[in-house]
Amino acid sequence: MRPEAVPADRYGAPAPWRRRALIGAVAVVVLAFGGWVAWAGLDAADPDVESELIGYDVVDEHTTTVDVQVGFGADDVVATCRVRVSADDGLVVGELSFTATPDDGTRYRPEVRTERRGDSVEVGCTTPDQSRPR
Numbered sequence: 001m002r003p004e005a006v007p008a009d010r011y012g013a014p015a016p017w018r019r020r021a022l023i024g025a026v027a028v029v030v031l032a033f034g035g036w037v038a039w040a041g042l043d044a045a046d047p048d049v050e051s052e053l054i055g056y057d058v059v060d061e062h063t064t065t066v067d068v069q070v071g072f073g074a075d076d077v078v079a080t081c082r083v084r085v086s087a088d089d090g091l092v093v094g095e096l097s098f099t100a101t102p103d104d105g106t107r108y109r110p111e112v113r114t115e116r117r118g119d120s121v122e123v124g125c126t127t128p129d130q131s132r133p134r
Contacts, residue, residue: 072106083123
């Protein structure tokens with residue numbers, strides 16, 4: 001069964017500008033979203049600083065040595081890197097922050113004091129313009 005069309009002579013015909021306005025509004029929203037996705041992708045593609053955990057060595061119950069590789073996007077970048085050591089139950093047992101610059105090189109080997117034996121390590125570096133670690 002086919003639904004009956006709304007009689008235009010009784011209720012009036014829809015304004016022709018409404019469809020064009022809807023299409024225009026949808027186009028603006030789609031373009032804005034697409035622009036945001038492109039901006040976010042380009043911003044993430046060229047970070048100020050990147051860090052990579054190369055390895056770590058649990059020296060004893062209260063010391064863990066960490067090997068960190070830091071990559072810089074420019075020569076004038078000053079990064080703050082944080083190393084966290086967690087125990088086997090997931091609790092953070094040691095934490096250390098250090099400053100990294102291109103002048104110091106790209107390999108760092110900080111020694112982290114821990115409350116008890118560490119089991120895993122995570123590393124992340126940030127800059128004033130890059131708040132999320134990479």
